[in-house]
Amino acid sequence: MRRNGKWHRGKTRPASRRRMVCCLLLVLALLALAAAGRFLAPHDPYKASLSQALQPPSAQYPFGTDNLGRCLLSRVLAGASASLFSALAVVAVVSVFGTAVGLAAGYLGGWVDQALMKLTMVFQAFPSFILAVAVAGMLGPGLGNALLSLMAMYWTTYARLARSLALRLKEEPYIQAARLCGASRRQILARHILPNMVSSMLVTAVSDIGNVILSLAGLSFLGLGVEAPSAEWGLMISNGRAYLQTAPWCILFPSLALFVSVVLFNLAGDAGRDFLEQED
């Protein structure tokens, strides 16, 4: 929670601000790379040529080729948008939805709160990845279904966080003052409570992106996400399994791309959290 005031602002150590800006720039660079991936690819990521199958990394194919002779570098670049932007979409949807649920529960209280919180408890009572596997399995494979199942798995965090923040903010003197001044419930929620929650929710969302990327790749790896022949990192790794002994690069490079992305988002999340704590 941020209290506005010059003195609190002044206390922010420039180091934590600089670190956050650095991390955000790196994340933006990664996203730009993902958006431009298709155009940067040296070869057509979908063009198979069996005579070039399972070539080790070389000057022509820096990451080598897969079992159908497709250029792995091009596929890793093309797959970035499927992996990263899907994860971003999931986090965007669940954070908005969860915040709405949590706000309603925390601010309205009473039976609404009871009912909504019991619902989140039921969802949390499922081992999360197993819930995603089951939902994706019931719906059938496909990227859209995988994203839906991830949303079912991730929204509870935001509902609980938003509820606890709303409960705390509700008791703040300035909210009570606003109420005394005759502000409507809607005004209080939209003008006072929501803006004060945004920074915490945002930091949580950024720290979650790495996990969502990993879960999505996990689903694709199990054959429950993106379908072949799409380029997606989890699916590429799954494809490479059969060639583990002869062509380990099929697994290595998509995994490396996953790892770098997850680390970058995690670092950004941590930097944001530190920055927020300093600011408090």
Add this chain to the structure above:
Amino acid sequence: MIRFLLRKLGLFLLIFIGITFLSFSLTYLSPSDPAEIQLNKTGVAPTEELLEQTREEMGLNRPLLVRYGDWLSGLLTGQMGVSLRNGQPVAQELLQALPPTAILTAASMAVVLLVSLPLGILCARFPNRLLDGGVRFLTYFFSSLPSFFLALAALYVFSVRLGWFTVLAAPGAEGYVMPVAVLSLSLSAWYIRQVRGVVRTELSQGYIEGARARGVSERRILFAHVLKNSLLPILTLAGISLASMLGGTTIVENIFSIRGLGRLALEAITARDYPVIQGYVVWMALAFLVVNFLVDLSYGLIDPRVRRGAGK
């Protein structure tokens, strides 16, 4: 104590109903019609009339709550229908696949606790030293790696390159070495940080300062006070971490070809064998629920404050 138990039991029942109802409604997510599947299996061309008749026979036309009640009583008596793949009872399919998953989970949990507790406590006790820094780097590293990559890397290094293990799971204990190592490594990365955080918070409490001022030895402070008070949160976190452990088994069993529940579930998904998928989800969720319920109850046993707080 009785009121504490009753309250916990009420919550347990409520969540039990929620979980089973949600698992039951999962069927409605599937795009295919069970009556149609049934007809296709017998080789009859489905007409609208036949479909309607089959729905009636299978009881699909009855009200939702009645069907849920039937399904629930079947679940509790072990009659969960038959698998659409091979006609075996679902309960039998699940029971057959249970032992490997149970061994995998129990062994991995034991390794996680054995590795994480000492390391987490040491890092909290001597923060920002070489060990703490090294452990922090490693936990960051491993928690950003997908577990399936770890598993494949382990296969590549230890089976393909070094030849220590066979690529296909060996029968007996040897087949479990790599799966357990992979599962516990990913989870330890998370758990060590949690243990460190819990112990650090406890160490920064005022009473620790007081105990030091009174000349209580560091060892006694750590073992008699800090660990005793950290036990509950550490136990809760272990209960919660069971969820990611169970989720991890689906991937690890699949890679190391262990014939456990996770693998069964994936086979069921590929074959659109809905009763088995449903049985898998609901029993996994119930196992997780029971473990966390027991952890919750042990709170009351270990810490009398929780009991009294609840009795108010």
